[in-house]
Amino acid sequence: MANYRNKGGVAVIELNNPPVNALSFEVRSGLMNALKRAHDDKDVKCIVIHGKGKNFSAGADIKEFGGTKQQKPWITDACRLADESSKPVVAAIAGTALGGGLEVALFCHYRIGTPSCRVGFPEVQIGVLPGAGGTQRLPRLIGVKHSIDMITSGRHVMAEEALKLGILDKIVTDDIIEEGIQFAKSVVGIDVGGRILRNRKVEDAGSKVFDDEISRVKKKYKGYIAPLFCLKAIQASMQLPYDAGMEQELKLFQQLVSSGQAKAQQYTFFAERISARWQLPSGANSQTASPLPVKTAGVIGAGTMGAGIALCLITSGIPTVLVEQDQKFLEKGVKTVEGDLRGSVALKKMTAEQANKAISVLKTSVNLEDLHDVDLVIEAVYENLALKKEIFAKLDKICKSKTILCTNTSSLDIDTIAEATKRRDKVVGTHFFAPAYIMKLQENVYGKDTSAETVATVMALGKRIRKVPVLVGTCDSFVANRMLHPYATEALFLVEEGASPYEVDQALEDFGMPMGMFRVSDLSGLDIGYKVRKEAAKRRGIELTSDTRFVNGERVCLLANVLVEKGRLGIKSGKGWYNYGSPGKREATPDPEVLDTIEEYCRKYDIKKRKISSQEILERMQLAMINEGFKILEEGIVSKPEDIDIIWIYGFGWPKYMGGPMFYANEMKLKNVYRKIRDFHQNYPFSIHWTPSKLLARLSETDLPISKWTSLINSNSKL
Numbered sequence: 001m002a003n004y005r006n007k008g009g010v011a012v013i014e015l016n017n018p019p020v021n022a023l024s025f026e027v028r029s030g031l032m033n034a035l036k037r038a039h040d041d042k043d044v045k046c047i048v049i050h051g052k053g054k055n056f057s058a059g060a061d062i063k064e065f066g067g068t069k070q071q072k073p074w075i076t077d078a079c080r081l082a083d084e085s086s087k088p089v090v091a092a093i094a095g096t097a098l099g100g101g102l103e104v105a106l107f108c109h110y111r112i113g114t115p116s117c118r119v120g121f122p123e124v125q126i127g128v129l130p131g132a133g134g135t136q137r138l139p140r141l142i143g144v145k146h147s148i149d150m151i152t153s154g155r156h157v158m159a160e161e162a163l164k165l166g167i168l169d170k171i172v173t174d175d176i177i178e179e180g181i182q183f184a185k186s187v188v189g190i191d192v193g194g195r196i197l198r199n200r201k202v203e204d205a206g207s208k209v210f211d212d213e214i215s216r217v218k219k220k221y222k223g224y225i226a227p228l229f230c231l232k233a234i235q236a237s238m239q240l241p242y243d244a245g246m247e248q249e250l251k252l253f254q255q256l257v258s259s260g261q262a263k264a265q266q267y268t269f270f271a272e273r274i275s276a277r278w279q280l281p282s283g284a285n286s287q288t289a290s291p292l293p294v295k296t297a298g299v300i301g302a303g304t305m306g307a308g309i310a311l312c313l314i315t316s317g318i319p320t321v322l323v324e325q326d327q328k329f330l331e332k333g334v335k336t337v338e339g340d341l342r343g344s345v346a347l348k349k350m351t352a353e354q355a356n357k358a359i360s361v362l363k364t365s366v367n368l369e370d371l372h373d374v375d376l377v378i379e380a381v382y383e384n385l386a387l388k389k390e391i392f393a394k395l396d397k398i399c400k401s402k403t404i405l406c407t408n409t410s411s412l413d414i415d416t417i418a419e420a421t422k423r424r425d426k427v428v429g430t431h432f433f434a435p436a437y438i439m440k441l442q443e444n445v446y447g448k449d450t451s452a453e454t455v456a457t458v459m460a461l462g463k464r465i466r467k468v469p470v471l472v473g474t475c476d477s478f479v480a481n482r483m484l485h486p487y488a489t490e491a492l493f494l495v496e497e498g499a500s501p502y503e504v505d506q507a508l509e510d511f512g513m514p515m516g517m518f519r520v521s522d523l524s525g526l527d528i529g530y531k532v533r534k535e536a537a538k539r540r541g542i543e544l545t546s547d548t549r550f551v552n553g554e555r556v557c558l559l560a561n562v563l564v565e566k567g568r569l570g571i572k573s574g575k576g577w578y579n580y581g582s583p584g585k586r587e588a589t590p591d592p593e594v595l596d597t598i599e600e601y602c603r604k605y606d607i608k609k610r611k612i613s614s615q616e617i618l619e620r621m622q623l624a625m626i627n628e629g630f631k632i633l634e635e636g637i638v639s640k641p642e643d644i645d646i647i648w649i650y651g652f653g654w655p656k657y658m659g660g661p662m663f664y665a666n667e668m669k670l671k672n673v674y675r676k677i678r679d680f681h682q683n684y685p686f687s688i689h690w691t692p693s694k695l696l697a698r699l700s701e702t703d704l705p706i707s708k709w710t711s712l713i714n715s716n717s718k719l
């Protein structure tokens, strides 16, 4: 709703729907009535609109999209009187004015904001476009070029920049409502005609600008349709009169709202927030547990991962000690950090000043003892259980009793590592993804003794260092890599059976993955997987050679080992599944030598090859991994499907417009997913990953939407 009061001739209208004052049906109706009242009241000389609490408004209520509450008045109906009023209308902005919130402000004649306020059109990130005049009014205020930038990126613009662009008329420092009232009074009597945006013309930027932008946007936001629709709507503002432009904007908005991409992107928006609300089996949760302060941190291991993690910490202002046992490796790690900082400055992702500030809080050491005073340590040495246990035992003696000890292991048992210490409650997994500075996922893994306070601390740390933290339980390889395993295994089987690695990658990239499986393997280094496989086999008492075809009756394909043994380690050696010309180069070209190696391998084992369609490639890789996802849910390793989707989106770049693998399964209908998995199980009986999940079997009978799975899982813990 919207509150109304008359303060000495100033109508003060408050958008009231905390915490973000989303423009629900009630708020839109309330705003329309309040503007009418102010318009009709002869005592009122001017009008101020502000938001209740900390925010102006975060825009339309996304939950209403596609629902019954999406009904008139629209935001445009609610605001029409602001446009038509001869009384000055001022938007007084604190916190955020986003999407429809900024559109309300653009219907006002003036906009003032606090120094920390932010404005923007983030609609594109939830698969739609500003549909209440934003694409028609912003170009009339700040021109086509800046409007394209803001609307297609969805970025938030801070107060200073908003003032420079002309979105804000003034930045004020006192109470925003009082400032709004004073400002409104100061403009009473000044003709508002020139301030009404619908009356302004949009400068003709020419059609070439749009041709160039279409190419840029297609490249930058590959696969996403909303940015292209945004361009069409902005172009309409230039080509059509205001009313016709508004009609065109609404038409494009409605097309997007009903698209599958918008549904998936909006699911992702809420999934991220649902996933942030964690819970431990004990019942302790994000509401009840408080994090410990992390004023200083330590990172052990200055390899690619360690250096990347240290970079995340120092760029977030956390003084960090980077420890490596060997001075030469340490120097190499520091060079990596410095190089990445320089790269960020060159790409204008940070200023030289910020880079200098970050490096100034990095200390280095070859002595673990230098971690005696830090609040949290992240160990990022290579994947060896004995080594990790040794380090944790030492840390336990060196560090303060309150220090939290984290391991970046991607597969090892947290409880076994914790057993090396006398503070098992303070041991936790913080699994980062390569490259650690870029990839947003932080998979936090609790062990059986990890305390709620420890979990709260690493979840809060994740947010602070601009990651997306997700909490998972401990099991072999946790969630991300455990699901990756059947996905990658199927990729290799497909190659054995006749698809080339390049066809596999093409199918995945056409689907929307940023990189195919084989390119990712080359980037990570084939030797890493090789070592992990050997270690895992050793733990299970198995000896693996490239001739191994079955392990305990289960089919395996060790083609990747054959490449490693030929010295093809991926990008680092200039050759892997692809040819890169020379070590470190990124441009991947298919390599006939690899195809020959595969041919030779298949001949050796008498494997018959056949033509494999891209549909089969996607189904086998994705359904194998989705089946594993249901097993993970069934075992309670994560408590909700949203956790899995966020892991795949931020850990492996699953396209947001496809909503994550569990959402994708939901869209395919679970009965179809289950049927196909059962068929694959019949056709490929030697792959345990095709054994259908019991949870999937049950859910497929119910046809419940993904939003209801969690309640069914919780009410049927014994499935």
Ligand code: 3H9
Residues within 6 Å of the ligand: 019, 020, 022, 058, 059, 060, 061, 062, 063, 074, 075, 096, 098, 099, 100, 101, 103, 122, 123, 126, 128, 129, 130, 131, 132, 134, 270, 273, 274
């Ligand atoms: C639009 O405006 C279309 C128009 O152009 C045209 C229409 C015709 N709706 O994120 P937080 C909830 S499209 C419904 O945790 P923060 C959120 O789910 C809209 N709910 O806080 C959460 O609920 P819960 C364009 C919303 O401080 C709670 O509010 N606007 C909406 O970290 C707190 O949110 C956007 O896309 C919403 N619009 O961040 C902006 N927004 O506690 C989307 C939030 O139950 N919003 N909620 O989990 C944001 O980016 C962030 O929420 C914001 C605050 C930056 C505002």
